[in-house]
Amino acid sequence: MEYKVKDITLADKGRLQIEWAEMHMPVLMKIRERFRRDRPLEGVRISASLHVTKETAVLVRTLAAGGAEVTLVPSNPLSTQDEVAAALAQEGIRVYAWRGMSERDYYNAIGFAVSHEPMVTMDDGADLTVTLHKLALGVKDKDVDYALETAGERDFAKLISSVYGGTEETTTGVIRLRAMAREGTLRYPIIAVNDSYTKYLFDNRYGTGQSTWDGILRATNILVAGKVVVVAGYGWVGRGIAMRAKGLGARRVIVTEVNPVRALEAVFDGFEVMPMSEAAEVGDIFITATGDINVITLEHILKMKDGAILANAGHFNVEIDVSNLERVAEKRTIRSYVDEYRLPNGKRVYVLGEGRLVNLVAAEGHPSEVMDMSFSNQALAVEYIVKNRGKLPLGVHKLPDELDMEVARLKLETMGIRIDQLTEEQRRYISGWELGT
Numbered sequence: 001m002e003y004k005v006k007d008i009t010l011a012d013k014g015r016l017q018i019e020w021a022e023m024h025m026p027v028l029m030k031i032r033e034r035f036r037r038d039r040p041l042e043g044v045r046i047s048a049s050l051h052v053t054k055e056t057a058v059l060v061r062t063l064a065a066g067g068a069e070v071t072l073v074p075s076n077p078l079s080t081q082d083e084v085a086a087a088l089a090q091e092g093i094r095v096y097a098w099r100g101m102s103e104r105d106y107y108n109a110i111g112f113a114v115s116h117e118p119m120v121t122m123d124d125g126a127d128l129t130v131t132l133h134k135l136a137l138g139v140k141d142k143d144v145d146y147a148l149e150t151a152g153e154r155d156f157a158k159l160i161s162s163v164y165g166g167t168e169e170t171t172t173g174v175i176r177l178r179a180m181a182r183e184g185t186l187r188y189p190i191i192a193v194n195d196s197y198t199k200y201l202f203d204n205r206y207g208t209g210q211s212t213w214d215g216i217l218r219a220t221n222i223l224v225a226g227k228v229v230v231v232a233g234y235g236w237v238g239r240g241i242a243m244r245a246k247g248l249g250a251r252r253v254i255v256t257e258v259n260p261v262r263a264l265e266a267v268f269d270g271f272e273v274m275p276m277s278e279a280a281e282v283g284d285i286f287i288t289a290t291g292d293i294n295v296i297t298l299e300h301i302l303k304m305k306d307g308a309i310l311a312n313a314g315h316f317n318v319e320i321d322v323s324n325l326e327r328v329a330e331k332r333t334i335r336s337y338v339d340e341y342r343l344p345n346g347k348r349v350y351v352l353g354e355g356r357l358v359n360l361v362a363a364e365g366h367p368s369e370v371m372d373m374s375f376s377n378q379a380l381a382v383e384y385i386v387k388n389r390g391k392l393p394l395g396v397h398k399l400p401d402e403l404d405m406e407v408a409r410l411k412l413e414t415m416g417i418r419i420d421q422l423t424e425e426q427r428r429y430i431s432g433w434e435l436g437t
Contacts, residue, residue: 003089004112006082006098014054014087018061021054024368026414027376027407028062035066040383042067047118049073049110049128050169051360052080052097055371057088062379064093071116073109075124075169076315077101078353079360096150107131107146114151117159119389120382121166125315126173129166133180133187136160164389165189167381169374171204171235172291172315174396181395189392191381196399198373198407200236207366207374209240211359212287212313213248219337219352219362220309222285225249230283232276233290234262237313241287242271254279256295280304287358288312288319298324306347311358320355337362376407 022029035041046068050056060070071094074080080097089095096112098105110131113121123129134144135156165188168174174194180186193199213224229245231238234255245253256276257263263273280286280300284307288295291314298321301310312319329341329349337353353361365371380403385392412419422430429435 003093003095004098005085005089005095008086008089010083010086011090012087014057014081014083014085017054017081017084018057018087021058021368021371025055025058025372025375027372027410028058028379030410030414031376031379032062032065035062035379035383039067041386044068044120044164044382044386045071045116045118046120046122046382047071047073047113047116047128048122049075049113050122050124051075051365052085052088052095053360053365054081054084055365055368055375057084058368059375059378060088060093061091062375063382066379066383068382069116070094071096071113071118073097073113073128074101074106075127076357076360077103077106078356079365081364103143104146107143108150110143111147111150111152114147114156114159115154117154117162119162119164120385121163122169122378122382123166123173124169126168126176129168129173129190130176130180132156132160132163133185136187137185160187163188165191165385165392167191167193167378167385168396169199169378170194170315171200171237175291178396186394186396189385189394190396191385191399192396193374193377193381193399196377196404196407198404198411199377202370203366203374204236205240205243207240207370208237208289208313208359209244211363211366212237212241212289212311213244215337215358215361215363216285216287216309216311216352219335219358220350222309224285226251227284228252228254228282230254230256230276230279230286231271232256232286232288232295232319233314234259234266235289235291238289239269241289241313242266242269245285246270250285252282254283276300277303283308285309286311288314290314290319291316293318294321295319297321298328301325301341301349302343302345304347304349308349309352310349310355311352312355313358315357317354317356320351322351322355325349325351373407373411376410377404380407 080099096109229250255266280303334340
């Protein structure tokens with residue numbers, strides 16, 4: 001099987017979407033020109049578990065231009081753009097993805113990626129990397145069983161030993177992979193693309209900040225002005241969401257945090273800070289962005305106003321305790337991606353996108369302009385892994401700073417922005433120690 005998508009006849013529509021993204025991703029297009037000329041990935045098998053969007057398609061086309069054989073599967077059951085999946089499948093990319101996958105479908109897709117016997121893995125959330133390691137280590141669970149249905153019987157320990165390395169796109173995935181490295185479970189080196197400056201400072205903050213609100217507004221068509229917005233977590237994603245809430249006219253923006261430094265930063269940035277137990281009583285819109293489990297519990301939800309809206313911007317659908325909410329409340333779907341829950345106390349709350357990534361479930365994900373930098377880092381990370389195969393130690397590594405700076409330089413160049421250069425005198429001064437007061 002070369003592909004499994006919802007409807008291959010959507011391919012023409014998908015190509016137009018990809019073309020639109022390419023117009024707004026000039027840095028990655030420059031890298032593609034070089035890849036097409038130099039073919040640095042010739043014959044390299046890459047399996048990628050990423051959100052199947054038009055921006056991801058631009059990355060996949062770039063890797064293929066460099067000579068790679070790419071298999072693409074989703075990193076979320078609800079984030080696939082079916083027309084994009086169809087377009088890539090028609091172009092000869094091995095794609096196993098459609099919007100609305102069941103849990104079994106999703107891990108069948110992960111198994112399909114494993115069946116490609118990758119030399120490099122690419123992840124957004126670490127599901128592919130973790131599943132491949134479980135298979136190699138002989139771990140038995142339901143997700144592994146589903147993956148085996150499409151991965152087939154093979155020597156997974158031998159397979160994993162031939163992987164050059166992998167990349168990871170998001171904070172949640174990096175946390176999981178660092179835990180594996182600490183426990184001694186990780187079997188090949190990982191480049192944490194998420195830790196590149198040109199990724200997290202822009203993608204996490206400006207990309208998620210805008211696209212989260214895009215998803216909330218598409219799903220609800222509510223007015224943000226005058227509302228009380230509660231943002232759980234003040235990492236780079238939370239910063240972006242809070243900043244955009246203020247820009248949209250929110251009457252109050254409240255941040256909840258467990259990290260005292262981040263909480264203090266939120267205060268200095270002009271936001272209120274309080275525990276979720278207090279914020280639950282006053283918020284109109286709640287957005288989780290922590291990467292942790294049960295940030296909004298049933299106890300919190302029972303305190304909320306009638307009509308409160310709950311959305312999640314973290315990678316996995318674990319931040320809002322939807323399972324316990326469904327146990328006690330009456331549920332009905334009132335709009336696309338909007339589920340109403342009537343609580344025992346008579347009040348109603350509204351959960352967006354089943355508690356999954358609201359920006360990808362109810363909207364299109366990040367704007368192409370910001371993914372231009374993130375996916376340029378991904379392309380350069382894959383090239384770096386291939387060039388240094390066998391040389392990188394086990395562990396989770398940053399992409400070298402010079403490659404990060406190159407992405408920033410190219411981005412400025414494509415925006416028509418010039419910056420100053422150090423003089424030789426200035427270089428000597430900041431690299432020496434002799435000159436003082």
